[in-house]
Amino acid sequence: MHYWLGLMSGTSMDAVDAVLVSFEAQSLSIHGTHSLPYPDDLRHRLVMATRNQADPDELGELDTLTGQHFARTASELIERSGISSKDVQGIGSHGQTLRHQPSGSAPFSMQIGSAAFIAEATGVTTVSDFRSRDIAAGGQGAPLVPAFHKWLFESEEQDRCILNLGGIANITWLPAGNRKPIIGFDTGPANALLDAWCLDQTGRHFDDHGHLASEGATNTELLASMLSDAYFTKPAPKSTGKERFNIDWIRTHLQRFPDLAPEDVQRTLLQLTVTTVLQQLPQESADMTVYACGGGTFNPLLMNELRLGLGSVTLTTTGALGLDPQWVEPVAFAWLAKQTLKGLPGNVPEVTGATGRRVLGAIYPA
Incomplete structure (x- = not known):
């Protein structure tokens, strides 16, 4: 072998x-x-x-x-x-x-x-x-993993979207039966900003199970400020990283909101990940199933918010396809x-x- x-x-x-x-x-x-x-x-x-x-x-x-x-x-x-x-x-x-x-x-x-x-x-x-x-x-x-996604996960019957929730989030849309070209790109931050803020405020490298975010509430004005970043409306092909989305990026947007509690910022950052993923998912298929992988799958709050936002679109993990996320x-x-x-x-x-x-x-x- x-x-x-x-x-x-x-x-x-x-x-x-x-x-x-x-x-x-x-x-x-x-x-x-x-x-x-x-x-x-x-x-x-x-x-x-x-x-x-x-x-x-x-x-x-x-x-x-x-x-x-x-x-x-x-x-x-x-x-x-x-x-x-x-x-x-x-x-x-x-x-x-x-x-x-x-x-x-x-x-x-x-x-x-x-x-x-x-x-x-x-x-x-x-x-x-x-x-x-x-x-x-x-x-x-980048992203380079979509070639592998296509090889392993493409289906003749089902439209599939592979959602990687690492430091950066990226998607691979795999149309059933290869009827259209695949789509893949980085949507923006997944865990990068969540980890950076949690480390800055608590000394912990990540928000275990989303506990800090669960104690806060989304600030819609801060979220709107963050969503104004030009990357989110930039057309594909596109890729990004922590050289753009980092603690200094957070602090720049917080200048207008100096009194926000750390947990509210954490929850808003989580909502930023959810919103930017949902806004950039391909709309070609109403029957698409989203299969998530990466460290973000271990954050139940993030997964639940994505599931709520997807509505009738099924969200599961690549474990359902035989590969642990x-x-x-x-x-x-x-x-x-x-x-x-x-x-x-x-x-x-x-x-x-x-x-x-x-x-x-x-x-x-x-």
């Missing part, structure tokens, strides 16, 4: 998630999973780097330290699985995003986490830097590594805006 390993750490920067998987024609089997939290010091340094507080020496060190952490995560998973590393065909590592600027005269997307250290530590060929080739071809370089993205990067090493494209031009399909990633041989 051929095994593939996927590594993912999103904008929440809480841990590296790893999955060991095998692929069949249109299905997959998971043979092991592992999450390895970042040490507090490394996480703090990564957060500072996303705020442009890192000189070249710091960026170089972070690239190595993050790569070593990814390598440890992969090595521990392989060891626990009881599978020989020689049977792992390849590792796909998304890396840790520090900056995503896909527009302008010099577009780029920066993910660190040296794949050379992963390949050296595991003895497995490793693929990384998936976004750059798509950007070079005129695309956004926590592991969708690391599995996707294992699949993207397979595509790369087989010389097959991994992007969807209709989603990213690239001029064509491209083989993605840089390869570090075993």
